[in-house]
Amino acid sequence: MFSGQSVQIMDAGQIDRALSRIAHEILEKYKSLDGLSLVGIRTRGVPLAQRLTVKLEELTGTAPPMGLLDINLYRDDLSLIADHPVLKKTEIPFDIAGSKIVLVDDVLYTGRTVRAALDALLDLGRPSRILLAVLVDRGHREFPIRADFVGKNVPTARTQVVEVRVAEIEGLDEVVLLPEKPERTEKLGKEDVS
Amino acid sequence: MSLSSRHLLGIDGMKPAEIELILDTAESLAEVGAREIKKVPTLRGQTVVNFFIEPSTRTRSSFELAEKRLSADTVNFSASTSSFTKGETLLDTARTLEAMSPAFIVMRHSQPGAPHLLARHTDCSIINAGDGAHEHPTQALLDAFTIRHHKKSLAGLRVAIVGDILNSRVARSNVLLLSRMGAEVTVCGPPTLIPRGMELLACNVLHDMDEAIEGVDVVMMLRIQLERMRGGFFPSFREYASLYGLNPRRLERAAPDAIVMHPGPMNRGVEIDGGIADGSRSVIREQVTNGIAVRMAVLYLLAGVRTAGEAKREAVA
Numbered sequence: 001m002f003s004g005q006s007v008q009i010m011d012a013g014q015i016d017r018a019l020s021r022i023a024h025e026i027l028e029k030y031k032s033l034d035g036l037s038l039v040g041i042r043t044r045g046v047p048l049a050q051r052l053t054v055k056l057e058e059l060t061g062t063a064p065p066m067g068l069l070d071i072n073l074y075r076d077d078l079s080l081i082a083d084h085p086v087l088k089k090t091e092i093p094f095d096i097a098g099s100k101i102v103l104v105d106d107v108l109y110t111g112r113t114v115r116a117a118l119d120a121l122l123d124l125g126r127p128s129r130i131l132l133a134v135l136v137d138r139g140h141r142e143f144p145i146r147a148d149f150v151g152k153n154v155p156t157a158r159t160q161v162v163e164v165r166v167a168e169i170e171g172l173d174e175v176v177l178l179p180e181k182p183e184r185t186e187k188l189g190k191e192d193v194s
Numbered sequence: 195m196s197l198s199s200r201h202l203l204g205i206d207g208m209k210p211a212e213i214e215l216i217l218d219t220a221e222s223l224a225e226v227g228a229r230e231i232k233k234v235p236t237l238r239g240q241t242v243v244n245f246f247i248e249p250s251t252r253t254r255s256s257f258e259l260a261e262k263r264l265s266a267d268t269v270n271f272s273a274s275t276s277s278f279t280k281g282e283t284l285l286d287t288a289r290t291l292e293a294m295s296p297a298f299i300v301m302r303h304s305q306p307g308a309p310h311l312l313a314r315h316t317d318c319s320i321i322n323a324g325d326g327a328h329e330h331p332t333q334a335l336l337d338a339f340t341i342r343h344h345k346k347s348l349a350g351l352r353v354a355i356v357g358d359i360l361n362s363r364v365a366r367s368n369v370l371l372l373s374r375m376g377a378e379v380t381v382c383g384p385p386t387l388i389p390r391g392m393e394l395l396a397c398n399v400l401h402d403m404d405e406a407i408e409g410v411d412v413v414m415m416l417r418i419q420l421e422r423m424r425g426g427f428f429p430s431f432r433e434y435a436s437l438y439g440l441n442p443r444r445l446e447r448a449a450p451d452a453i454v455m456h457p458g459p460m461n462r463g464v465e466i467d468g469g470i471a472d473g474s475r476s477v478i479r480e481q482v483t484n485g486i487a488v489r490m491a492v493l494y495l496l497a498g499v500r501t502a503g504e505a506k507r508e509a510v511a
Contacts, residue, residue: 070222073234073264073494083196084498086215087222087491123231 005179009154009162012173015135018151019048022133023055025149026102035128036100037065041117042088044106045069047168048135052104067092069103074116090120097125102149106164108134111145136175138162200499201313201320202492204329205370213371217339219491220484226263227486237266237497240297244270245287246323248304252458252482253323253333257300260489269294284308285315292316297500298493301325319496327361333457334367336488338375340481341412344453349376352449354406355397356382356438357416357465360389360427364457365416369397382406383438386427403438407447414455415440415466431464441467445475453477 010018030036033056040049046068057063070088078084103117114132121130133149138156154177156162161178197212205213226234242261246254254270261268271291282290284303291299300321301309306328313320324330338348345351353372359365359381372379373396380398381388393399400406407413418434428434440454454466454476462468471478 073226073236078236078497079239079501082498082502084494084501086195087219087494089222090225119235123234124229 007177008174009177010136010152010175012167015151015173015175016051018135019051020055022149022151023052023059026052026056026131026133027059029131029148030100033060033062033064035098036102037067037094037096038102038104039067039069039092039117039121041103041105041113042068042070044164044166044169045104047166048106048133049104050168052102052133065094067094067096069117069120071113071116071120074120076112076116092124095125096121096127098128100129100131101127102131102133104133106135106166107162108132108137108145108147108150109140109162111141111143114145115143135164136162196502197495197499200496200503201309201322202331202496203310203313203320203322205331205334205367205374206329208331208371208374210374213335213338213375216335216488216491216495217342219495220335220339220487223490223494224484224487226490227483232263233265234263235265236494237261237264237297240266240497241294242266242268242298242300242493243291243294243296244268244300244323245291246270246272246300246302247308248273248302248324250302250324252485253302253330256482256485257321257323257332257489260486260493263486264490264493266297266493269296284311288312288316292318297497319500321492321496324363327363327366329367329370330363331367331371332485332489332492333364334371335492336481336485337364337368337414337455337457338371339484339488340455340477341453343480343484344477345411348372351377351412352380352410353377353412353414354380354382354410354448355414355416356403356406356440358387358418358427359383359392359416360387361419362416366395368414369395373397380406380410384428384434403444404447407444410448411452412455413440413445413448413452414457415460416457417459418461418465420461435464439463439465439467440470442470445470455481457481 038049038053040046049066053063053066068091070090072085072087131148134147135151137147137150137153140158159180163178164175167173195215226232244254244257258268296318298319300323302323303325306326308325309320309322322329322331342348355365369379380400382400382403385401388399454470456466456478460466460471
């Protein structure tokens, strides 16, 4: 089934420790959670943001507000990609004007997702500050964007794929490095090209 | 997941999974309408022509808002301003419109099949906004979206559609959609206003409204068009109202949590009692709000299919 081999670069314990460290780093930077909230980028930024929320609650006694962001309406490649991605709900249950927001995503790569996320957030209000937390930074940035909190830096080749798997979706926690892009997901029906 | 065609011509031919995809996408897009700044950049730089060769205010404004919330540029052509009145054929007008390179043409026409004709002769995506008494797919989709919002699922629901079924594209598209999604649909009206062979569309046909409405979860009332009176389809409005109008006594027969729908514009006191239209069970205004999100979903998904088609054409060339 696999051509080439996949390598596990983080296991469940390492992911958990990385998230714990990020939670501590957030507190180190801000001391309290006043005016701070977390926003997970769909899909896998959401479970990671949820776990960070729990860890911050364990450390401070209060859970910061958390929101979910779908960035598909803001992608810069919508007019290029065949079949628009399935849209999920954006839910930001707090006023973001004036707040400090930690954006959470699984992998930081070209920076295009983060660019879209910044535009999406700014359409909802004017936060006083936006920070970025990612589980894996794999390099190859195409925009001047960097993460404030990084779980693990992983040097990669552009042909490789970094896949973050989380218990909430895949049933287990791990980060693997795949030699090439996996098959595209199946389509609903035959396409009308005429 | 994606739609199988770059056009939306009717519910006929759509798979349940495609309908589900549109409704789910609309669910996500509804959030944009709740924002302070109701706009996302998704269709920036794409042109949409609203080609309405039949008067329409609500459908056209709903489409226009959906297009604008997705940042598309819009142009409106209506019956009175188009060269139609100067004798140009439909295809010639369509070719003229196409020369302006729109991504979409949203079309309302009094002739059934007019959008299908256009779809065969143009490169852009055609969205049917109502063709004669044939189909009105986005209305059926927004009705389904509204029902799903209140009843969670369409499967297993009992729906009564009451009124002028003969002249109603809304009824036809709704019957097709709801039956496809597993709802049990009953259409009801005077025999003169129910087309022959209606039962072939997977619905029950009744002429007694009390019987039709018994225990249903959704009551969908259709407009009686004043101009039809001259056709002699029924003796008087008074008689129609007493036999087929929705009044509080009749609504008692429906399920206790039944919702009342109407695609508008309403004739209060004819097909629907004013108190019911404004009452707690009426979802008529929600239908209008939901229409925008559903039309945004259709535009978003069709734009994706267009891109796929272009990529394929380029690969072949």
